Every structure is written in C-alpha cells, then in structure tokens.
Amino acid sequence: MAVDGEARGRLLGELADVSRRYMASYALFNQALADHVGLHPTDVQCVNLLSLEAGPVTTGRIAEMTGLTTGSATRLVDRLEKAGYVVRERDVVDRRRVLVATVPEKIAEFGRMWERLGAGWYGLFDGLDEDGIALIIGHMRRTVDFSAVQVARLRSGDFQEDSDEAS
Numbered sequence: 001m002a003v004d005g006e007a008r009g010r011l012l013g014e015l016a017d018v019s020r021r022y023m024a025s026y027a028l029f030n031q032a033l034a035d036h037v038g039l040h041p042t043d044v045q046c047v048n049l050l051s052l053e054a055g056p057v058t059t060g061r062i063a064e065m066t067g068l069t070t071g072s073a074t075r076l077v078d079r080l081e082k083a084g085y086v087v088r089e090r091d092v093v094d095r096r097r098v099l100v101a102t103v104p105e106k107i108a109e110f111g112r113m114w115e116r117l118g119a120g121w122y123g124l125f126d127g128l129d130e131d132g133i134a135l136i137i138g139h140m141r142r143t144v145d146f147s148a149v150q151v152a153r154l155r156s157g158d159f160q161e162d163s164d165e166a167s
Contacts, residue, residue, distance in 0.1 A: 037113070039083060046076055047085050051107050056089065056099035067151035078090065085110075 009161045027041075034041040050057070057065075060115035074101055077100050082088045085106045091097035153159050 033113075034146060037110075040076075040079065042068075043079055043083075043085075046080065047107070047110055048104070050086065050100070050102050051110065054103035058097065058099060063101060067148065069155075097101070104138055 019143055030041045030044060034044045037044065039047070039091075046062060046066055050062075053061075057074050060070060062068070062077060063070045066073060066076070068076065077086060077088070080100075081088065082102055086100050086102055088098050088102050091099050125136075
C-alpha cells in the first residue's frame with residue numbers, strides 16, 4: 001500500500017493530466033461553438049460573461065473580465081456590435097460614459113443554444129450529494145481566481161519559464 005505522500009503525488013499527477021484534457025476539451029468546444037455562431041472564441045466567452053452581468057458595463061469592465069487591453073476590448077465590442085449581440089449606449093447618469101448593453105433577443109437566442117448543448121450537464125452530478133457539489137463549486141471558484149492571476153502574469157510579461165510559482 002502506498003504511503004499517503006505517494007498516493008497524493010500520484011493523484012496530483014493524475015489531476016494535472018485530467019485538468020489539461022479538461023481545458024483542451026473546453027477550448028475545442030468553445031472553438032466549435034464560436035464557429036457555429038460565426039464569432040471568435042473570445043467573443044463567445046465575452047457574450048457569456050456579459051449575460052452574467054446585472055446590466056450594461058463599460059468597455060473597461062469588459063477588459064477586466066476578459067483580461068484584454070482596453071484597445072482589444074474595444075475591437076471585441078466592435079465585433080459584437082456588428083454581429084448584433086451588443087449596442088453602445090450613453091450612461092444616463094454620466095452622459096460622457098459609454099456603456100455596452102446586450103441585445104436581449106440575441107442573449108435569449110444564445111441562452112437557448114446553451115440550454116440545448118448543456119441538456120445533460122446536470123446529470124453529470126447525479127451521484128453526488130450536496131457536499132460533493134459544493135466541493136466542485138469551490139474548486140471552480142478557486143480555478144477562476146487562479147486563472148485570472150495567471151492571465152495577468154502572462155499579459156504583463158511577468159512569466160519566467162523556469163519559475164515553479166505556478167505549481
């Protein structure tokens with residue numbers, strides 16, 4: 001029988017492999033989805049993130065959400081506006097500010113597509129109790145936070161290949 005440290009090491013190695021496959025499968029799914037709707041994969045995820053926001057946001061907020069520069073976020077908004085997913089509107093409080101608002105019909109269409117594609121997704125959790133589901137939610141939240149830090153590192157140039165900070 002393996003010592004706890006050995007078992008943990010094997011499990012972490014397996015987790016690393018499975019995580020890479022998971023990320024690759026999601027990236028490939030995202031590309032296929034983007035191809036299907038005629039958008040760039042980043043644009044699809046921006047629509048996804050915008051649909052989770054409480055209301056219109058600034059292009060600066062889109063840059064924050066996506067990790068893009070403000071210039072790249074502006075070009076992304078241009079593409080989404082051309083595709084009919086968003087409109088630019090003046091902030092009613094501060095007329096100098098421009099907000100990006102989703103187009104409800106397009107977001108509803110996007111939502112229906114997600115529902116069709118994800119119809120069996122909840123079934124993946126049928127064998128789990130509430131604690132198991134909560135564990136997955138916690139993992140996903142930590143992963144989102146970790147990924148944001150890594151995106152910022154990569155975009156800032158603060159990435160050393162020989163660094164083992166990421167492990």
